[in-house]
Amino acid sequence: MDAEETERQKSQGRSIQHHPSLRDMELFVTVVQNGSFSAAGRMIGLSPASVSRYINALEDKLGVRLLNRTSRKLSLSETGILFHQRAERILGDVREMSVEISQEHLSPRGTLRVHSRILVGEQHIVPALPGFMSRYPDIRVDLTLSNEVVDLIEQNIDVDIRIGQLADSSLIARRLVTSERVLCAAPAYLENRPPIEKPDDLLAHNCLAYRVNMGDITWRFLDQNGNLSEVAIAGNMLTNSGPALKIATLAGLGISLMPDWSVNQELKSGALVRLLPDCRISFTAFENAVYAVYPPTRHLPVKARVFIDYLARIFQENI
The missing domain is CATH 3.40.190.290 (D-Maltodextrin-Binding Protein; domain 2)
Structure with a gap:
């Protein structure tokens, strides 16, 4: 191994050592949430002195001061505010990833609340249910058919089957089939x-x-x-x-x-x-498309995801 390669590996090692670990971030966030070393220590089973040493080591690792300490209280420095925001975001992503991965190994289960427009519901959603429920026996479907526009959050709807151009909203939509x-x-x-x-x-x-x-x-x-x-x-x-x-x-x-x-x-x-087959009556391909709409979420529940995937296959095969 030549000198240049040796120096490169040493440099990488120093860089890695300066990166905070998930344990560092968890401890820091716990301290901030509890407002003191002693309260944080009680939550995680460490003495206040041990918590203080860990925070000092984290600050030394980063080369910055994260907490302002007085005899009465702790407060975040300007850099500490930024680190706390980023740490909470990273820890949240890790937790969500863990839940998502663990769900992949579970059979989808629970009550799936579905709302659909009447025509598409009667013709395509209801006939699809026996096959879907046979494939996923642990899912209980609660289906409502109406032509009303429903509030998915207020009525606790997991999936709404809608037709036509969608109004701008925070909802997420997956097109099941185009139509005219x-x-x-x-x-x-x-x-x-x-x-x-x-x-x-x-x-x-x-x-x-x-x-x-x-x-x-x-x-x-x-x-x-x-x-x-x-x-x-x-x-x-x-x-x-x-x-x-x-x-x-x-x-x-x-x-x-x-x-x-x-x-x-x-x-x-x-x-x-x-x-009049040579005439277009819908002037855009999506004017009468069928959509599966669901509330905004970073990770769609497995029971809803498998239902939407199943419907997409049904529409592709039959229409």
């Missing part, structure tokens, strides 16, 4: 009715609409040349229920706009016919 709306009708409705070759032809048809508000309903179409058509449709049914809209369409009541993930099977089987 499709114009469709049952063959029985289309028999003996005027052909539909362009958007304006819909003016002569009974259009079933999903009610977002009480105003006029306009459907917008973008053709392959980028031309936008807006059609103020009319019909004998309005509803705020996706399942009701689908049932009415399948029954031949009229024409509707539906998310593709909700009618793909019916389009394949011929129970429904897609109309």
Whole structure:
């Protein structure tokens, strides 16, 4: 080994020695939290003198003063404030890492609280549950279906299945599937009715609409040349229920706009016919996407993570 290599290793050794250990940081944080060497010593089973020696050694190692000492109290120096903040963050990361790694060796368990929009819940979430619960028998699913926007924190929801563009928030979202709306009708409705070759032809048809508000309903179409058509449709049914809209369409009541993930099977089987296939009705690929949304957390609970992963596979395989 040459002299340069020997000096390099010595330098590395000196550098390592000057780095505080996790034990150093834990002891320092304990002292700060308790406000004295004696109180910290009682917590960790050391004498006040021993705690003082450890803190002195830490300061010598770092070459800085961390604590200002008087006969009455301890206070943090400016450098001590910075060291305390960083030490708490590092220790917190180590604790979270330990929990995360330990959870990987455990079978996911506990109550999983799920909320979902009704249509996607009935068509895809509920049918997925038997397979999921068979794979993870220690998870108990508490499922709520509604079209209300729920407060995940207030209602203690682990996973919320949402549709459409998401409002900005602190929540975390994973897209399960992209989607677009499709114009469709049952063959029985289309028999003996005027052909539909362009958007304006819909003016002569009974259009079933999903009610977002009480105003006029306009459907917008973008053709392959980028031309936008807006059609103020009319019909004998309005509803705020996706399942009701689908049932009415399948029954031949009229024409509707539906998310593709909700009618793909019916389009394949011929129970429904897609109309104006060369027109885009959703102008962005994510306008009607399905998302799994969950509260912000650095480490998603295993029971929620395996559920979201399972749903993502189901959507990829079936849609």
